[in-house]
Amino acid sequence: xxxxxxxxxxxxxxxxxxxxxxxxxxxxxxxxxxxxxxxxxxxxxxxxxxxxxxxxxxxxxxxxxxxxxxxxxxxxxxxxxxxxxxxxxxxxxxxxxxxxxxxxxxxxxxxxxxxxxxxxxxxxxxxxxxxxxxx
Amino acid sequence: xxxxxxxxxxxxxxxxxxxxxxxxxxxxxxxxxxxxxxxxxxxxxxxxxxxxxxxxxxxxxxxxxxxxxxxxxxxxxxxxxxxxxxxxxxxxxxxxxxxxxxxxxxxxxxxxxxxxxxxxxxxxxxxxxxxxxxx
DNA sequence: TAATATTTGCAACAATGTTGCAATAAAAAT
DNA sequence: ATTTTTATTGCAACATTGTTGCAAATATTA
Ligand SMILES: [Mn+2]
Ligand SMILES: [Mn+2]
Ligand SMILES: [Zn+2]
Ligand SMILES: [Zn+2]
Numbered sequence: 001x002x003x004x005x006x007x008x009x010x011x012x013x014x015x016x017x018x019x020x021x022x023x024x025x026x027x028x029x030x031x032x033x034x035x036x037x038x039x040x041x042x043x044x045x046x047x048x049x050x051x052x053x054x055x056x057x058x059x060x061x062x063x064x065x066x067x068x069x070x071x072x073x074x075x076x077x078x079x080x081x082x083x084x085x086x087x088x089x090x091x092x093x094x095x096x097x098x099x100x101x102x103x104x105x106x107x108x109x110x111x112x113x114x115x116x117x118x119x120x121x122x123x124x125x126x127x128x129x130x131x132x133x134x135x
Numbered sequence: 136x137x138x139x140x141x142x143x144x145x146x147x148x149x150x151x152x153x154x155x156x157x158x159x160x161x162x163x164x165x166x167x168x169x170x171x172x173x174x175x176x177x178x179x180x181x182x183x184x185x186x187x188x189x190x191x192x193x194x195x196x197x198x199x200x201x202x203x204x205x206x207x208x209x210x211x212x213x214x215x216x217x218x219x220x221x222x223x224x225x226x227x228x229x230x231x232x233x234x235x236x237x238x239x240x241x242x243x244x245x246x247x248x249x250x251x252x253x254x255x256x257x258x259x260x261x262x263x264x265x266x267x268x269x270x
Numbered sequence: 271t272a273a274t275a276t277t278t279g280c281a282a283c284a285a286t287g288t289t290g291c292a293a294t295a296a297a298a299a300t
Numbered sequence: 301a302t303t304t305t306t307a308t309t310g311c312a313a314c315a316t317t318g319t320t321g322c323a324a325a326t327a328t329t330a
């Protein structure tokens with residue numbers, strides 16, 4: 001298990017460690033509200049700053065889906081604020097509302113005449129694994 | 136030219152007509168800030184309510200791209216708040232910052248084991264037509 | 271034109287996000 | 301292990317964004 005904070009040259013503070021631990025607790029992406037709720041010692045301003053710096057360092061990435069408030073998830077590959085090396089799809093379950101990062105073997109590609117595409121983001125919605133299993 | 140407001144059973148008020156005219160002026164998607172700036176007679180609250188009801192009636196759709204504030208664009212097909220029949224990609228130019236709806240002949244498809252996909256949204260970023268033409 | 275239904279804009283509020291700054295804590299240097 | 305230096309935290313205060321009740325104004329229907 002690597003030390004994500006040290007790797008990204010961030011000071012190891014109790015607050016940051018706690019936020020990181022919360023991310024690791026979830027297999028899904030989470031919104032601010034969940035972090036807020038899970039933090040033992042919550043401070044609104046510090047949380048904003050923590051999220052911001054985690055984004056800048058490419059420790060987490062933001063997931064914005066139409067009509068939703070932003071969700072956040074750990075980056076699994078080695079990312080920076082601007083360049084993310086993910087090859088995964090963001091999935092929103094319309095039943096349980098969960099947002100998750102789903103790895104795909106063949107990531108779709110797309111060509112547009114007149115446009116030079118540098119990055120593709122794919123957001124799917126539908127029914128997730130556990131909701132399908134009648135849970 | 137059809138009457139979008141009457142079609143959607145919305146009262147034809149000067150405010151709504153003006154907002155609609157602004158949308159028609161642009162070939163791209165636009166954020167609230169642009170509408171705000173272009174309106175001769177701007178009222179924050181009424182604008183929020185107008186956008187909300189246009190969304191509900193499927194007159195416009197919202198485009199949320201990672202890190203951006205929401206953009207809005209007219210629906211060209213016949214849409215409702217929940218069901219949009221677009222088969223287009225959302226493109227954000229990293230140079231001129233424009234967000235636009237781009238029609239594609241072959242819309243990519245995707246299968247995920249364990250997930251039932253009901254809708255796919257694709258957001259591309261890169262360099263747009265006019266920026267490519269060295270403008 | 272009158273009656274009814276809807277929209278508008280004000281006021282007041284709620285939620286979300288930002289900044290300066292002094293106290294505090296972490297990292298680096300001795 | 302202390303000290304020095306650097307970075308983070310949390311408060312207060314503010315800025316931006318979005319919402320709601322309600323009376324006046326406007327649009328639609330009769
Ligand atoms: Mn992801
Ligand atoms: Mn579109
Ligand atoms: Zn689900
Ligand atoms: Zn461009």
